[in-house]
Amino acid sequence: MSRRQLVADAVCVIVALLVAFPLYWMVLSALKPAGEVLTRDPRPWTAAPTVDSFRRVLDVESFGRYFVNSTIVAVLVVACALLISFLAAVALTRFGFRGRTVLVVMLLVAQMVPVEALTIPLFFLMRSLGDVAPAFGLNRLGALVLVHLAFSLPFAIWMLRGFVAAVPSDLEEAAALDGAGRLRFTWQILFPLVAPGLVAVSVVAFIHAWNDFLFAKTFLISGVDNRTLPLGLLVFFKPEEQDWGAIMAGSTLMTIPVLVFFILVQRHLVAGMAGAVKG
Incomplete structure (x- = not known):
């Protein structure tokens, strides 16, 4: 060596x-x-x-509810991000239409906007949206899902464009000669071929939604029923003294699902990141 x-x-x-x-x-x-x-x-x-710190965390009555809420938000964000970004990447890559280049550039620019700069405008937007669609208003998990989805999609679409573009058009023509329509080609041939990219997108979207504190603190401003795990840790921040042992124990429990998810998809994730670099 x-x-x-x-x-x-x-x-x-x-x-x-x-x-x-x-x-x-x-x-x-x-x-x-x-x-x-x-x-x-x-x-x-x-x-x-x-393990006394872990006992104090698990003794919190609403801890299980916080875990379920975080899981619901993360799973919905990942599922919606994969579906929408895949279809959008196919449209931007396989179809020619006016304004396509502008739209692609806008996706890139959207990733450069700081999250903090949009938090307050999004707060007023969600407050107004709650009057029309209560499920997506303040103090609702739907608001978190919608906001995380909006921030995940530009990156997801941009990444999947490379994977979709890497699939040769000759493959689609061969499938058409065999009688496969565009819809069948998209879901039965193209979708499995870009699976590594979908895994990479799912990991990023899951981590952002699972670990989020800023949006959860901003949009879940009252009540405890819809709190997520990061907000649940605030229980141990007391005015007179902070229970750092319980805070670290809760953070450790929060990290376990992310590690498990990462271990399950790590092989596909490496392939996905490699494909993104090539694309």
Whole structure:
């Protein structure tokens, strides 16, 4: 092995450790006794691990409800984003129409707008929308689904365009000669071929929807029935003292579904990211 390869491997290991350290510290803090969490001399280990912090989190009556709400929002965002972005990518790639280039550029520009700059306008928009469609108004999970979908679609469509464009048009012509219509070709041939891209899009959309705090805090302004997990952690932020052990335990429990989802799709995710770079 060359010296250059050794240096590259060492840099990769260092970067991986730096990325993994916050996760390690989160889990460690969740397992530490309360006295060790609040000490002024923190240590990167504990001699007396305990699950008391996890018990306090699970003892919260509405924690299960928060988990269900986060799951509903994330699943709906992923499902809608995959369907809409796939159809939009097909339309932008396979069909020629006036304004197509402008629309593609607008998708790219939309990704450059900071989320914080649109939060307040979206708040007033959702408040007005609630008068017409209550399911998408303030204090409703539908508002979160709609907003996350709006922010996920530009990236999803832009990524899937490369995958759809990579499928040769000769394949569609061959399918047409065999009697397959455009609809059948789209769902039975094209859809499986762009599956790696769909997986990559689903991971990004799921993580954004699952970990969101800003939009949840903005649009779910009252009540506890529709809170998501990030908002549920506010229970442990008390005016007089914060329960950091429970906060870290809740954060650890929040991370588990993301890790499980990532492990299940990691092979397809690597292929999807590679395809996006090529596209």
